[in-house]
Every structure is written in structure tokens, then in C-alpha cells.
Amino acid sequence: MTDKLPYAEVIGDPIAHSKSPLIHNFWLDCLGIEAEYHKTHVTAEGLAAYFLARRADPDWLGCNVTIPHKIAVMDFTDDPGGVRERIGAMNTIASETGGPLIGTNTDAGGFLQPLLRDKWKGESAVLVGAGGAARAILFALTSLGVADISIMARDRSKGQGLLDRAGVEGRVIGMNDALPAADLLVNTSSLGMVGQPVLDIDLSHLADSATVYDIVYSPLETNLLRAARARGLKTLDGLEMLIGQAALAFDIFFDAEAPRDRDEELRTLLLAA
Template sequence: MTAPNKPFAEVIGDPIAHSKSPVIHNFWLNALGVDAEYRAVHVTPDGLAAYFADRRADPAWRGCNITVPHKIAALDHVADPGDVRGSIGAINCVVRAEGEVLVGTNTDAAGFYAPIADLDLDGAPVVVIGAGGAARAILFALARMDVGRVTILNRNPLKGAALLASFGLKGEALPLTAPIPPAALLVNASVLGMAGQPPLTIDLDPLPDDAVVYDIVYAPLETPLLAAARARGLDVVDGLEMLIGQAAAAFEMFFGQAPPRDRDDALRTLLTS
């Protein structure tokens, strides 16, 4: 348990045991010598309101990161001065403002963008798998990168089509079983392939030889999707890239200072050992 009055932050989700966020944030806290703690808390959908009510009353609580399945539902329990609901439509981070005011924000979009900032995707076709909270942040970022047609593969194609329209992206939404079209970038924004979840089975043959495959799943780090992409000789981006990127933005909001990103190599070694 956290000592009384000791600042702390958390990550919440259902499930949560797979989360690497405590390792990341506590690594940074220790490196900086900050007397605070970061931990994982299992919160079910039915317990979400009670969680925020409890933390709102604890001044030592600095905020939380949010993972599946709460990224959309959490919006109903916090303030939204930046209108994240109207832009991305999902939050992955809640920060204490003044007193008992809790503010929702989203660091997923910036975390997703950072590893591919140097790619020339202007007008390029993209495939996105999934249409949940993470996909919303990714589509938000893609819309600002001026990509070309976006194809969403999702169990419910109508949900995917609605997302394309809401972000002003041209493209189409297809069932998960549909073959992918040629694309410069393929992103798995779903939980498929995560430990304990159904596998993601997809034929990468339509992708050109210079395509990039990006999987936001980080448990396991080497997903079957990334293994298949490597076997094809394609460039890949693993889930730790986005996880560390979004965590860095959250860390600064929680603890008031930037994390030591010059130690990313040591952090990745810790996360993969």
C-alpha cells in the first residue's frame, strides 16, 4: 500500500495484470529520485464510478492511465475542458487539476505518432485494425498526417465507417476477415494477439516491400503479426514504442517533471528481460 500522503499514480483496466506501465513509471521515478509510487489497479466496468469517487477524495493521488476497456466510459466521470470527447472521443489519462477536479486527456495520439514521425505518409494508404479507444487516437493522429485512404478492419464495419467519417478520413470499413489492400502502413489498434485474447490472423502478402507494420500490443512484445512482418522483411514498430511515448507525456503531468528519456535503452532492456 502507498504510505499516507505519498504521491502516487496508477493504471487501471480490466484485465490489468499484463500492464507494463508500473515498470516504466517506477523506473523513471527511481532514476530521478522522486519519492512517489505508480501501481496497477484492477477496475471492472461496474467499479469505474466508485474508483474515481474514491481517488477524487485522496489528495495524494496524482492521476491514472487508462487501458481497455475504460477509455471511452471514463469520459463520463471526469471533466473534459479540452473537449477530448468531441475530438478523439476517448481518454487514456486522468490528471488531478485543482482540489477534487479530475481532468481527462489523451496521450495515445502523441505516443502513436512519435515512432513514425519521420515516415513520409502524405497521401499514402493505411490499414487500421480495430475501432476502439486506441483506434480513435490513432485515427486522430493519422488525420493530421494527411494520409491517403484508410481501410479499417473491424468486427463491426459500421462502427469503423462511422469513425472514418468522424475524423474526416476517406476510405472504407471492412470485416476482420476481409483481405487487406496494399498499404504503406498497417496498424493493429485492437487487442487481438494480446496474451489471453484471440489471435490476429491476417495475410500480409498484399503489402508492398517498403510497408511498415505497427502493432500496439506489447504483451507479448513479439506478436505473431510482427513475426510475420519480419519474415517478409518489412519494417516493424512494436507496442513498447507507443507505450513508452504516451507514458512519458503522462508522467510529466503526474509528477511535474519530464522523464529521463536518455535512459530508454535501459528501460527497454528492463521491460523485455
């Protein structure tokens, strides 16, 4: 980190796996913007001290937020967009010099981009997990009019709380229960990520036209995506949402539109990293 250039960063625990710096710094280089983007390890116990220190740094533009802080960071931010009530999780925090920290969520928009691009028209979905990412994705799907939603969660009460908060009359199923014949399965959890247990689900009950979307991107080729392709299902990998949400955050931090015409080059860099 330098005290000469403005910077943004991503925080989380763990954080070593994050590819966000590669994405943002690639775009900064493409556009010739003199700024930087870092990754910083912040524990749950260190969140308060982190924000206290960053608010005093005039070069800090804000941060992206990843596991496990997307809910906890709401205690440190202002919320002019009503993200607390509408989604219940934040993944992007912008710093206004001398002013408040503004929290928002770019996960929802980033998640939707490939579905909208592919003109997805499904009516039912299953979300694996009930954490901060699931909140944004549930909000995104309901904005598309998807009303038949199941939450697959280890803690059924947490899954039901997610549905209740969103006002969705869905259902909660256990991790070993059979999947419904849904049009979309989304892994919103960390299962399958490097260092985490694999996500092993029987996909045989999904609709033959279903899409399987895994937001894990390290590794990019997860056990879930391999199983989906073996069944002949359409798949979307974690880079889709990662790049989509990053582009929205990039505009917030650096006041510039990400050069999405360079996506193929960016994906090549990410896969090689």
C-alpha cells in the first residue's frame, strides 16, 4: 500500500484467495487511472478498528466486503439506499471525504448480469446457503419475479429467517434432502471453495433445462459444476458474478465505467492467476 495514490480494497477472512485486486487493477491499467486496489485480511474482531483507521486515511476510497463480514459491516455504515431492509447485507462501502461511510450491495446486480444476458426465463430456484450472498441473490431473483424458491441450509431456522425477511413463501430443505425440479440451482455458500468441504448434491431431480450457477471462483471448476455438466445442464461459474459485481463497485470507487469490452482478456488473466 502507498500513501501517494488513492486506493480501494477488499476485506475478508480468509482473503488470500481473492481475485478482486487483479480485476480492479487490470481495469485501472486499461483506463490509465492512477489508483490502486488491494486485499486486506480483517477478522470479525478487527472490523471496528479497521474502519476507524480507514476513515482517517484521506487516500482510502472504500472497500468491497467478502466472507464473513457482509452482514456485520452494516453496523459501521450509513444506508441511504435502504439496503439493510431490502437485502440485509452489504458488499461495497464507499468513503466520502469528511462524511459518512455509504454501504450498498453490488452482488445482486452482478449475479443477475449473466442470467439477463442469457435471457433466463425460469420460474423456480434453489439457493444453497443462507448467508450474506444468499440475501443478495434472493433479492435479485425476486426482482425477476421468481416466486418458487427453496433454501437448502444446514440451519433450517436461518434459512426460514432468510425467506421471512424477504417476504417469500418458499420452503427450507436440509443439505441431504432431495432437490425439487427447479429451473435454477445457485450455490451461494463457501462449500466447494479451496479449504472448504466440497458441495456434493444429487442433481438428478433438477429440470432437464435447469441452470447450475456456482458463485465460488476458487477453484473455478467446482465439483458442483462438473456434476452439472456431466448431467448436460447449463452452467455459470463464479467469475460471472465476480466480474459483474466488481464492475458496479469499480464505478463507485473510481468514478469510471469498467471496460467490459476487455472481459475475455480479463478472464484469461484470472484463469492463469
